[in-house]
Amino acid sequence: MRPSGRAPEQTRDIRITRNYTKHAEGSVLIEFGDTKVICTASVDNSVPRFLKGTGKGWITAEYGMLPRSTGSRMGREAARGKQGGRTVEIQRLIGRSLRAAVDLSKLGEHTITIDCDVIQADGGTRTASITGGCVALVDALDHLVAEGRLKTSPLVQMVGAISVGVHDGNTVVDLDYLEDSAAETDMNVIMTDRGGFIEIQGTAEGEPFAQEELDEMLKLAKEGINYLFDLQKLALEK
Amino acid sequence: MRPSGRAPEQTRDIRITRNYTKHAEGSVLIEFGDTKVICTASVDNSVPRFLKGTGKGWITAEYGMLPRSTGSRMGREAARGKQGGRTVEIQRLIGRSLRAAVDLSKLGEHTITIDCDVIQADGGTRTASITGGCVALVDALDHLVAEGRLKTSPLVQMVGAISVGVHDGNTVVDLDYLEDSAAETDMNVIMTDRGGFIEIQGTAEGEPFAQEELDEMLKLAKEGINYLFDLQKLALEK
Amino acid sequence: MRPSGRAPEQTRDIRITRNYTKHAEGSVLIEFGDTKVICTASVDNSVPRFLKGTGKGWITAEYGMLPRSTGSRMGREAARGKQGGRTVEIQRLIGRSLRAAVDLSKLGEHTITIDCDVIQADGGTRTASITGGCVALVDALDHLVAEGRLKTSPLVQMVGAISVGVHDGNTVVDLDYLEDSAAETDMNVIMTDRGGFIEIQGTAEGEPFAQEELDEMLKLAKEGINYLFDLQKLALEK
Amino acid sequence: MRPSGRAPEQTRDIRITRNYTKHAEGSVLIEFGDTKVICTASVDNSVPRFLKGTGKGWITAEYGMLPRSTGSRMGREAARGKQGGRTVEIQRLIGRSLRAAVDLSKLGEHTITIDCDVIQADGGTRTASITGGCVALVDALDHLVAEGRLKTSPLVQMVGAISVGVHDGNTVVDLDYLEDSAAETDMNVIMTDRGGFIEIQGTAEGEPFAQEELDEMLKLAKEGINYLFDLQKLALEK
């Protein structure tokens, strides 16, 4: 039995709210149960130096947590003067994942920055960030088309992410904080809506995990992410 | 005529939502029109070194803006590796103002940190932060009483803040971004509900301002802040 | 009775020495009693990016204290690797105040940096910095005229600053360290010699202050600043 | 055909040299072809704060590259004033992986720091670091036993790591720089000599990868890592 009473293959209530704030080209509030992340997509008319003159665009991400998004207050990274290792790891993962959604050679020399700011944390902030960030990205690409800066959207495929893990001997999907902090194995799976893997990151927190556990986790992840693709499409149709 | 069509003495729609997030001892979303700030109050069982052993407590504040809370994206302070001068100025002002609300000698050796994070900015973020932060602070103090860590709340008085200015020759209250960026004079006034001033910061952006303008601005500020005290009380009674 | 024996409306002995060091385009030692600040004005042939190509100039300020300008040694900000919040607040105030002295649109694309370094501190370093910095600024502007880089000085008006406060129940002007550290209310007033206010910053350290106290403080401030304008003129006529 | 002429399941020449430098409790030079990493293990008689008084030990890792270990010179992280995101990601991975080798509750309150410094880079520096770092760790644990500070070594299992990927349509093991920079998918696999997975990190650089490719890569990885376990044992028997 999971602490939340959910079935092993059951995700939390997931909600995607578009146009959450008014300034950004794409702005999404995504909720995975009590985990709440604001994902904004901002368009800039320039690219990093290594892309100048190539006609290609770039997608990058930054991640932050409000100091009291967590059970006990975390020091503010801006005040400490640097981003922690966990933050750096997560924002690199988000950026890599979302670049897979777009044909950068058709984006023109624009940079889209996906900011994922966690308002309230309860496990799974990186998978929520990727899933919500992809919706904000679609809105920003459509904005570029609407403004005539691109003829067609360079979107290639949707990207979604979910966590799976082994908790108390059971393979489960979309772990909340209680499960996550006690899981034997924790894995984040990022896929495209065409069925391929973008990234797999699995870590044994305690006992090493076996091939069969890996197979089971991937099976649950595929089902969970397919559900996310449905939710993304519903949100984008509104 | 003000850009928003408001009368000179008319504030924007102001809303105060308590218990906005679940982890903090006090958590408030305050909205001054399109300006939206999350104010949380976090209690820590220690005090800065200069207060150790004195039995006194401390109240401090930190301020941040989400990168895309503004019209064009601002670089993330955590990524740039330091808080800018404007951030430092504002968080010192918030801290000073809210310390006036509390009898620190009756707070015990606790530190309460008020985090004010701007989700969406449209002028007046510092006055919204102080006004909303005071409500979060009251909730955190009541939490200490409810948990038996304090016998009675050391709250002395409510603190509220509003901006006034001279725009297009008229004295107006609660400037939004459009007015603020074109104002001749901009003044932030912080008061207590007993009628005294905590802080006055007035700056002539263009022409110096005269004593009569100062008097008019202070008059508008007093009326505006009294309205804020009503809203704070309404929110706290819910 | 004030600790120094001065009358409430009496400033300390104030001295302004021009050409204090030899390299800067303007160089002033200003003394407010035991408070001693070196103010230099340095001209640079470029402007911040947001002004490039506009034909306008810029005035900015930096502030520092020698580590042993104070009663107990303060850590050197260069060694600690960042400027503290108080330093940032003060140098932004000095810069804003002195920009009001000059018609930036007639300065050409020059930046003038006012460095205010406190050699010895005894209260009132920010008001001394602004008052002395304005004299150094005048000298730097005249230097640009003398060198033929500007046809006429873009000086519009002189700027002076003084502190007022409520100490031991009395309203007093130009507080020294002893008074400042015990004052109930502390206010810095910056004015132009045409009679307008540039900036007012009043803070209640203990009890909130009332409208009547504010009015009395502003009256004392106006008298004190008028005396500063006389001293500035005397110094510039030498 | 691979650029190096190797068969798909063929690793590069791998050499492990113990006691490479004289000061550290464990010191290993590991070479995966032209990739050369110095791995040292240093014992410290204290633990991070969250472990004080628990009787448990800790294992952590730091990673660096000599500026000219690479084809073109990289800026020195110490000179730039911070470790880059890639460095942070890698050293967290090394630390997590090597903690799985040891029963921390039997390590006593010691911290062992594994420093992995890349002398020459040609792809696979993180897998070489983990594989070599585990040997240095074993030597440091034996040193603690030899000195009488521990009764028996708390080593639980050996940990090894290898990269696999899809290059030019073929699944290959132990990618060198030429392959790595052109691979469609790149995966690092970390296992224990008891056969479980510690960590899997697979990233599609271009096209997403399919379940079958994942299965093939894991098969190659298992074979490769088993070979590494043989080499670790040989080195430790000398």
Place this chain on the structure above:
Amino acid sequence: MRPSGRAPEQTRDIRITRNYTKHAEGSVLIEFGDTKVICTASVDNSVPRFLKGTGKGWITAEYGMLPRSTGSRMGREAARGKQGGRTVEIQRLIGRSLRAAVDLSKLGEHTITIDCDVIQADGGTRTASITGGCVALVDALDHLVAEGRLKTSPLVQMVGAISVGVHDGNTVVDLDYLEDSAAETDMNVIMTDRGGFIEIQGTAEGEPFAQEELDEMLKLAKEGINYLFDLQKLALEK
């Protein structure tokens, strides 16, 4: 002929003014011609960690230049967020040199920090800092005796420093900025009034220098430093 018209063995006018500022335990303005440095000595009742419990004291130094002490304005190190290499080199030299003046084992567990802040620079700031810093140090030691915190002054010997160099083919003493920037060789010599060398730092800026030039430079340095010892004594007798 030297640019200043001085004879090769002739120093600039050197002045030492004690009690230059009022807060520090020792405070000296030293002038070597147009080079002006404020040297303060501050006593702290603690020592660095490596000396705790040993009964020994410590002497350290910090060095800074006002931004406009030089011909063109230098960026403020506090604003840039770190001390430059030249600053670090100089303050380590000052600290090492002045530690030779004192029997640290008789200083008790006090740290004396010598702050050397350059008000105006014209070459030779490090030698002026050492020479003036030694006088401030003597005053701080005497202050400890006067306050009864030490029975006798732990001063062992006076320390003085002067620059010598080869300029335009001639060996000269106490180079000013004009000479310094054109010198073939530049050497700083630090000695004690008992005749021994504390430190010699000679650098060929252009052509390497020969043994004979070295010998000549050291001869000039000895004469120059003996003159400094006379000036130090005169100043201390006042």
Place this chain on the structure above:
Amino acid sequence: MRPSGRAPEQTRDIRITRNYTKHAEGSVLIEFGDTKVICTASVDNSVPRFLKGTGKGWITAEYGMLPRSTGSRMGREAARGKQGGRTVEIQRLIGRSLRAAVDLSKLGEHTITIDCDVIQADGGTRTASITGGCVALVDALDHLVAEGRLKTSPLVQMVGAISVGVHDGNTVVDLDYLEDSAAETDMNVIMTDRGGFIEIQGTAEGEPFAQEELDEMLKLAKEGINYLFDLQKLALEK
């Protein structure tokens, strides 16, 4: 008797290995007994701003120590976020010394960076760095000629460095760590193979040193450095 049993004028075994790593234009492992330093020379097709357009080149150096190159582990400078004072001092010395080897006006607008990374430390790392760095520099210059980017090598002279000191009353050459940490006087001497001095840095750690000791130390240094020139030539002839 020296701790190592060496005669006063006897250096340690010194070995110079060229082409130690494969990427750099010059790459040398230099060993002074147990002190081992990797020196690489990297060519960049640009120069610092102050040289742009002058046709001149630049040589600079950076220095680092692996965290466990020393008896107890030192914190990694990249992790602490800044280079320590000792590092800065040393790399400035290496850069200055090696610039003397080359006619920068014949180098073209190239920058050569000499990286000296200490793999194992046992005293004398800075003299080993300079001596080995000069060989790497020669290789980089020859590489520029071989590639046709320069017609002839702008090498003017070889540069070598050795330490001398007074240990236990005796003047000795090439101090190892045991001697260095107990020496009364420690001096680094840098010379050219034409017989001139580039730099002399002598420091009395305890008692001041006398002219006769200085003369003896310089005599030993000259002999030692001449031996280094022989070793450099032998290495370069291979």
